[in-house]
Amino acid sequence: MNSRLTQADLSAWEDNWTTEMGAWFPGERVVFRGQDLFADLLIEPGQLSWMGLMLYGICGRKFDEQQLKLFEGIWSISTSFPDPRLWNNRIAALAVSARSTSNLGLSAGLAASEAIIYGHRPLVASMHFLCDTRQRLIKDESLEQVLEQRLTRSVPGKPGAGKNRQVAKIPGFGRPITAQDERIQPLLALAEHLGFDKGGHVVLAREIELALQCLGHNLRMNIATLMGALCADQGLNVRQYYHYITLCFSAGIMCCAYDAEQKPQGTFFPLPCERIDYSGPAQRQWE
Amino acid sequence: MKENISSRIWQEFAEADDPFSAARCYCCGYDVFGELIKKIDWLDYLYLLIAGGRATDEQRGILKVLTVALANPGPRDHSVQAAMSAGAGGSGSAACLMAALAAGAGNFGGAREVYQTMQVWQRCGRDIQQWQLDLASQLQAITTNRPCTSEETTAINEPCSPSSVSADLANADVWLQMEHPAGFSPYAKNCPTPVKQTLLHLVSVSSGSHLCWLSQHRKILEETAMMPLAMSGVAATAFMDLNVDPEQGEMLYLLLRLPGAAAHALEQRENGWQDFPFFADGLSLRNDPLETEMGKNPAARHGELS
Structure with a gap:
């Protein structure tokens, strides 16, 4: 098979994003995977939790209550440690200690969660x-x-x-x-x-x-x-x-950001100059 | 015992009365504020930081071309458009650049493609037969793992049956599989003029073997890849002549493409959301429960959105 798409193929996509995922009808309603978000998904008796809604979006099917308890429990037990020394959590703590926003810290922490030794x-x-x-x-x-x-x-x-x-x-x-x-x-x-x-x-x-x-x-x-x-x-x-x-570490990261917000600016594990162990080239001149 | 940061790049000596303030900073052995700020420019410093040594005149020449050629992919580019989308909504500057990094990090025209292309260089060197074999192998892998059509997507979204598992097993990593040979442009009909101009100019400032070889073999490579050379392919090749590795090249590519994203995000933030495409008529919903035609509602263009 020649996998190459031609120029005509790309033109066919101009102003044309066809989807079954959903859409917002301003001032009226939201369609979420073929169902009305407010009328079908979030109103009793078919109410979905946030986890249920997210998994419905990803998988296109609704999980039962027991399954949703499992999916939420996996996040709570496995990936929600509020310890700011952990690498992704630390990013949020550093960001907020440096008085950036928690959201920026959380976003960067989540991005960093695509790590190799964990995540x-x-x-x-x-x-x-x-x-x-x-x-x-x-x-x-x-x-x-x-x-x-x-x-x-x-x-x-x-x-x-x-x-x-x-x-x-x-x-x-x-x-x-x-x-x-x-x-x-x-x-x-x-x-x-x-x-x-x-x-x-x-x-x-x-x-x-x-x-x-x-x-x-x-x-x-x-x-x-x-x-x-x-x-x-x-x-x-x-x-x-x-x-x-993708969002499984968010509870731990967010807690670390919030904790840093309560402390004075710049106080998260400050390092004096001598705590850089340098092993590069000796001092030299740029000639 | 205190844990320290280990670095081959940076050394500091504290002020006599303040252990947390540096009096002198050395980058790879050079006194940054005592000497470098008087003697070197951004290109020298960038190369020193990333590569750990001084760029030769020729490497400076390559970097100089790249800093201009890559700085602004233009507002249609995914990474720049992502930054603009943040700007148009009134997001902060860091969010704009994070948006550009996220959208510019990938396998299609992004930094991951540069990384992948540099790995091809490492596998094949300047051996045209190796390149042809490698490109054929990439095309074969793409055929095997090609992206799903909408009908096939439905199948993959089914529960984890053995058949749907086999369709999904190609993705063992957070990165998706390449959908075109690395360094080439799947949608272009011919090698775009700016790509040819950049390659030509890079060759004129570099006697490095990779750029010259690419220039000489571009057409045969394009025939094998069944698509034209892309800017990512040129950048990856220039990084080879800069003597940096794929991880360093990936990082440089991300850095060097940020100026345009910043400029366009600032522009759109000032212009406001009403002046930025919303694609009001562009979304086709295939499963609207009310079968309402999407995108015709003028409310999308007027009034404040919360």
Whole structure:
């Protein structure tokens, strides 16, 4: 197939954005994925929560109350830490400490959440890994074979430092700062309470963890795998999942911004000059 | 133990009576306020900061051309238009530039495309056969992972069945797959005049091997890619002659395209929202429950919007 679009194709798009996502009719109504936002979606008895509305926008289907509790619980338990030392949270704290606006800090913090050692990139990669593995097992490959292939593949960079940093070879297993992921148990408890702890992807995640131990890799499932498994079990695909997690850090980031607002300007972890360890060229003259 | 910032770029010495105020700042070993501000200009300093060393006269020449060629992609460009959209609504200056960065970061004419193109350079060097193979491979990947038609989108939006998973598995990252060969322009009929002019002028100031090679092989590359060279491809090649790596090139491209975004955002902020296209008649809603024709309501053009 020739994927090239011709000039005529682009002209066809001029003043023509065709969509099923929705539109605003000024002063009258809003259509949201084929339904009237005010009459059909937000008025009892079919009222949707904000999470429900967002997921309806992303996936085009309505999730039930139990599912929405799970989706909201995933955010609350997994990605809402109000600790300003965490990298994305820190951006908002720095912004507001420097007396920028919270919104700018939050926006930049969310953008930074597309990181490699945490955040959206390992989250997406983890779900992709689970779905891909499930596909390959359906095609009669063995789990050991899939994992060995993953572990031995050559990648241009490492997650933690260096050029061309990449997410881990087995994304969603192992953790950089501490081996123990304190979020697994509470999220599993929520999933169990809601009846979602025995879905196919959650079971597969446990099998992968076990298989990794058998192969001699002490890599425990981290929260990225459990989040991805639970969402895949609810039928989200990788791109839908990516959009679902886009705002998942917002509660923690916003709290850090608000906290910084309460403190005097410029006081967030100030650094004296001597706390820059310089290792570059010696002092020299520009001749 | 106190944790410090490690840097090969910056060193500071504090004022005698104030540990938080720097008396002297050194960039890569050079005294910034004692010497550099008297001796160098923005281009020297930019190169020193990004590349860690002094630009040669030739590299300064390349940067000089790039700073003009890239500074303003014009108000139709996605990144500039994003900044203008912020400006027209009355958003703050940082929001305007953040908008430009977001829309100008991508695979289609943005900084990610420059990054991708520089990676092609790293894979292929100045070997035309390697380039042809690589471009063919890129086209093959695009065919396999091509964007969905609206009918196919419906299929992908279905629950995570094995068939919909396989359609979605190409996206293992936050970045979408390339939809055209990196560095080329999927919508242009021929190589646009400004792209040719920029390449020509860059070649005239550079004896660097990448720009010359691109100029000599442009047509055969365009034939293989089945589309003309884009400005992102020229910029990526110039960055190769600047001896920076893909991550440095990506960052430079983002930086160098901001002046136009800033200028146009300021202009639109002053002009106001009523003077900025709303595309009032441009939206076609396929599933309006009332089957009302969209975009005809004059209220969209008049009165204050909250």
